[in-house]
Amino acid sequence: MQKVTFAKGDGIGPEIMDATMKILKAANARIEWEEIQVGEQVYLSGNTSGIDKSAWESIRKNKIFLKAPITTPQGGGYKSLNVTMRKSLGLYANVRPCNSFHPFVRTKHPEMDVVVIRENEEDLYAGIEHQQTDEVVQCLKLITRPGCEKIIRYAFEYAKLYKRKKVSCFTKDNIMKHTDGLFHRIFKEIASEYPDIASDNWIIDIGAARLADTPEMFDVVVMPNLYGDVVSDITAQISGSVGLAGSSNIGASCAMFEAIHGSAPDIAGKNIANPSGLLRGAVMMLNHIGQQDVAEKITNAWACTIEEGIHTADIYKEEISKQLVGTVEFADAVIERLGKLPEHIKAASFAKDVKLNLPTYKRRPKAEKVLKGVDVFVDWDGGRVDDLAMKLKSLESDIKLSMITNRGVKVWPEGFEETFCTDHWRCRFEVENGHPAHKLSIPQALAKALEVGIDVIKTENLYEFDGVRGYSLGQGQ
Numbered sequence: 295m296q297k298v299t300f301a302k303g304d305g306i307g308p309e310i311m312d313a314t315m316k317i318l319k320a321a322n323a324r325i326e327w328e329e330i331q332v333g334e335q336v337y338l339s340g341n342t343s344g345i346d347k348s349a350w351e352s353i354r355k356n357k358i359f360l361k362a363p364i365t366t367p368q369g370g371g372y373k374s375l376n377v378t379m380r381k382s383l384g385l386y387a388n389v390r391p392c393n394s395f396h397p398f399v400r401t402k403h404p405e406m407d408v409v410v411i412r413e414n415e416e417d418l419y420a421g422i423e424h425q426q427t428d429e430v431v432q433c434l435k436l437i438t439r440p441g442c443e444k445i446i447r448y449a450f451e452y453a454k455l456y457k458r459k460k461v462s463c464f465t466k467d468n469i470m471k472h473t474d475g476l477f478h479r480i481f482k483e484i485a486s487e488y489p490d491i492a493s494d495n496w497i498i499d500i501g502a503a504r505l506a507d508t509p510e511m512f513d514v515v516v517m518p519n520l521y522g523d524v525v526s527d528i529t530a531q532i533s534g535s536v537g538l539a540g541s542s543n544i545g546a547s548c549a550m551f552e553a554i555h556g557s558a559p560d561i562a563g564k565n566i567a568n569p570s571g572l573l574r575g576a577v578m579m580l581n582h583i584g585q586q587d588v589a590e591k592i593t594n595a596w597a598c599t600i601e602e603g604i605h606t607a608d609i610y611k612e613e614i615s616k617q618l619v620g621t622v623e624f625a626d627a628v629i630e631r632l633g634k635l636p637e638h639i640k641a642a643s644f645a646k647d648v649k650l651n652l653p654t655y656k657r658r659p660k661a662e663k664v665l666k667g668v669d670v671f672v673d674w675d676g677g678r679v680d681d682l683a684m685k686l687k688s689l690e691s692d693i694k695l696s697m698i699t700n701r702g703v704k705v706w707p708e709g710f711e712e713t714f715c716t717d718h719w720r721c722r723f724e725v726e727n728g729h730p731a732h733k734l735s736i737p738q739a740l741a742k743a744l745e746v747g748i749d750v751i752k753t754e755n756l757y758e759f760d761g762v763r764g765y766s767l768g769q770g771q
């Protein structure tokens with residue numbers, strides 16, 4: 295018996311969770327269930343995290359969590375529970391298999407069989423945001439070496455275990471050379487350790503366009519968090535319905551399983567939601583806990599139901615479907631078919647040993663880190679940039695003003711009149727002689743800024759690591 299924590303969530307959550315659990319029980323899943331409350335009710339009771347202490351205890355004790363979608367109330371300082379959950383429990387790998395069930399579920403892509411593996415903890419989802427001036431807010435994008443190594447290795451190990459042929463990497467490293475550049479670089483490093491698995495790299499915009507147009511070209515696709523969020527919904531949708539795909543969130547000790555879609559308040563309480571996404575999430579859970587026999591039985595019964603044309607409204611099409619059913623009736627149809635094998639859809643045969651070879655992260659020897667200057671961000675709406683530059687000159691020491699940018703574009707020296715400027719200026723001070731900057735130059739420059747009335751909103755130190763520049767140039771520099 296495996297203890298599993300579950301939550302019925304909000305919107306269509308209770309309906310699809312009841313349907314899923316009914317199927318799992320009928321298939322004799324060896325599970326002892328423990329229910330917790332998360333989501334809207336918890337939020338509205340005044341808990342801005344959407345989850346209370348006892349619920350955390352249950353998840354951390356049982357380590358396996360089946361979660362129906364929840365509604366995050368808009369505004370009011372409510373934090374997304376999904377993001378909190380993934381990060382607090384270290385669920386770094388989000389795995390979303392999206393395949394078509396042609397000709398039983400209508401899709402323009404009958405051959406597609408793509409697994410999107412999304413980094414789940416970092417990137418812009420660090421949620422570090424600040425308003426810095428009247429006109430400018432920022433969100434910090436954090437990409438880390440351990441984060442990249444873990445997710446990319448996970449993708450290759452997943453491909454190896456499930457006999458997938460190729461892993462593709464999606465980034466935007468032509469623009470974000472340091473953050474996405476690190477992801478891509480580590481992808482190349484790790485790919486070279488798996489010579490039997492093909493690998494390729496795509497700039498996210500054209501990669502996503504090709505994936506939406508020709509998903510058959512792709513097999514396993516790995517990417518940073520935000521891109522993965524967007525791309526996996528597109529991938530699920532083009533396979534037939536966002537209501538079909540399940541997802542696992544895997545960490546070193548805990549794992550959470552869910553549907554990829556949200557709580558669909560527009561159809562809640564009407565017995566029309568498709569429970570397949572959550573059910574397929576539950577099948578991933580059964581595989582994870584070593585109950586492949588039950589996972590296969592349910593997947594095959596589900597496939598029989600789909601190929602017999604017993605469909606919920608989201609996938610019902612008059613030409614191909616036989617019977618339009620509600621959530622409850624769909625679950626009953628799956629239960630009736632437990633023990634049957636599908637005739638057309640390939641019968642499920644899951645790997646029995648699903649242990650991936652995921653070494654713990656090893657920190658590398660520290661690089662030689664040399665201070666080369668500082669970017670001083672300034673709130674200023676005082677007119678001509680030359681006047682700002684004049685004022686900034688008084689901050690110089692061994693670090694000299696080398697450039698001013700506005701929204702990343704160089705506006706001094708030799709800026710263009712056409713460049714639109716906000717009240718948020720990045721003023722770069724650098725050593726000119728190649729020597730390291732003096733450690734005190736930066737605090738002294740900031741003290742001087744106070745004296746001359748420059749409103750410094752933040753600074754970023756400029757470093758070289760083992761002689762390699764660790765910061766981007768200005769656009770136009």
Ligand code: NAD
Pocket residue numbers: 306362363364365366367376536537552553554555556557558559560561566567568569570571608
């Ligand atoms: P959604 O995924 O809930 O719904 C998008 C569309 O797909 C709707 O038209 C809906 O009716 C349809 N749909 C979704 N699931 C379906 C199913 N199983 N069967 C049939 N149709 C289905 O996305 P949304 O409307 O943008 O978000 C609604 C709420 O869900 C928001 O509060 C959001 O924060 C939350 N959400 C939660 C999760 C999660 O808990 N993991 C994920 C995404 C969104």
